[in-house]
Amino acid sequence: MTGNEQKYIAQAFESNWIAPMGENVNQFETEVAAYATTNAAAALSSGTAAIHLALQLLGVGKGDRVFCSSLTFVASANPILYAGAEPVFIDSEEETWNMSPWALQKAFAAAEQEGKLPKAVIIVHIYGQSARMDELIALCSHYGVPIIEDAAESLGSTYKGRKTGSLGTFGIFSFNGNKIITTSGGGMLVSNDRRSIAKARFLASQAKDEAPYYEHSRVGYNYRMSNVLAGIGRAQLEAIELRVGARRDVYNRYFTAIGSHPAVKFQPELEGTRSNRWLSVMLLDPEKTERSPDQLREWLESENIESRRVWKPLHLQPLFAGCKFYSHNAHGKTAVSEKLFEQGLCLPSGSDLEPIKQERIIHLIEEILK
Numbered sequence: 304m305t306g307n308e309q310k311y312i313a314q315a316f317e318s319n320w321i322a323p324m325g326e327n328v329n330q331f332e333t334e335v336a337a338y339a340t341t342n343a344a345a346a347l348s349s350g351t352a353a354i355h356l357a358l359q360l361l362g363v364g365k366g367d368r369v370f371c372s373s374l375t376f377v378a379s380a381n382p383i384l385y386a387g388a389e390p391v392f393i394d395s396e397e398e399t400w401n402m403s404p405w406a407l408q409k410a411f412a413a414a415e416q417e418g419k420l421p422k423a424v425i426i427v428h429i430y431g432q433s434a435r436m437d438e439l440i441a442l443c444s445h446y447g448v449p450i451i452e453d454a455a456e457s458l459g460s461t462y463k464g465r466k467t468g469s470l471g472t473f474g475i476f477s478f479n480g481n482k483i484i485t486t487s488g489g490g491m492l493v494s495n496d497r498r499s500i501a502k503a504r505f506l507a508s509q510a511k512d513e514a515p516y517y518e519h520s521r522v523g524y525n526y527r528m529s530n531v532l533a534g535i536g537r538a539q540l541e542a543i544e545l546r547v548g549a550r551r552d553v554y555n556r557y558f559t560a561i562g563s564h565p566a567v568k569f570q571p572e573l574e575g576t577r578s579n580r581w582l583s584v585m586l587l588d589p590e591k592t593e594r595s596p597d598q599l600r601e602w603l604e605s606e607n608i609e610s611r612r613v614w615k616p617l618h619l620q621p622l623f624a625g626c627k628f629y630s631h632n633a634h635g636k637t638a639v640s641e642k643l644f645e646q647g648l649c650l651p652s653g654s655d656l657e658p659i660k661q662e663r664i665i666h667l668i669e670e671i672l673k
């Protein structure tokens with residue numbers, strides 16, 4: 304917390320608007336839209352809800368197909384299942400760890416052959432690093448398929464000077480407790496299309512028709528953000544640039560200390576992009592060290608330091624068994640996302656990680672890699 308949250312929470316209590324509507328919700332939407340440089344925003348109960356509504360607004364329904372990055376948290380793809388649609392997973396490429404334009408091209412070509420193009424493509428900016436948007440947008444435009452940017456982890460990151468979340472038809476942010484700013488739980492759907500955002504608010508409040516009584520013509524959801532939590536979000540958003548700076552400092556300290564170790568590589572920052580470095584993530588090259596990411600994780604754990612494995616790609620998850628997957632690499636070669644999963648480790652990256660504590664972490668990593 305920044306210290307200013309109480310001010311906005313107090314305003315919610317003073318006005319007696321504790322409902323999922325009120326001044327904080329309206330202001331938080333305006334402020335996030337302005338920050339993300341989009342025309343409009345809808346404050347929601349989670350990032351997952353935002354993805355679900357984006358799919359609804361794009362008309363994704365039963366039997367439709369949706370392409371999605373494979374290297375991501377399950378929340379990126381769960382809403383595809385809520386919609387009764389078919390997820391198709393796309394591999395990563397080495398320079399951003401995000402959706403490979405080469406694999407996406409293969410997936411589009413195969414879908415076109417089958418006569419079944421996807422209704423949407425969900426592009427994730429993993430760990431805060433933006434994907435190769437120019438190439439991905441060009442492909443999606445060619446096939447006429449809209450993009451949902453899952454910017455849950457990348458608030459504050461830029462691609463060629465433009466904010467992630469503002470580059471697709473829809474963008475989504477998450478304010479879950481683990482994200483760079485938080486409302487404890489919450490999310491935001493952003494778009495330049497004001498009418499779609501108005502419709503998202505309608506769907507998120509049980510789809511009540513204009514009538515003097517309760518009338519409903521279509522299925523709705525209870526997905527709005529509470530006015531109290533929006534107050535937390537307003538104070539948090541004021542601190543976003545400080546948070547990005549702090550996370551980048553954390554990354555730079557890791558990189559300076561261990562980035563030149565022959566077995567160690569960090570997530571690259573593609574030229575022309577700026578990552579918020581939500582998490583500092585390293586790879587251990589199995590040809591240059593006998594230590595595995597799990598050994599390193601356990602070693603840190605024994606010192607009461609938490610680290611975590613890189614997301615297990617969704618095409619390897621039991622939940623998505625049988626779903627199609629398009630690799631960046633030729634048949635028979637390990638997919639890029641699988642390699643990142645096998646070799647990657649997310650290091651402690653909190654905005655409030657003190658340099659002296661981080662030195663201890665670095666020292667332990669150096670010890671085990673000796």
Ligand SMILES: *Cc1c(COP(=O)(O)O)cnc(C)c1O
Binds near residue numbers: 479488
């Ligand atoms: C956190 C996260 C989400 C989901 O956000 P919630 O607010 O937790 O529902 C979606 N996608 C990615 C990549 C995430 O990291």
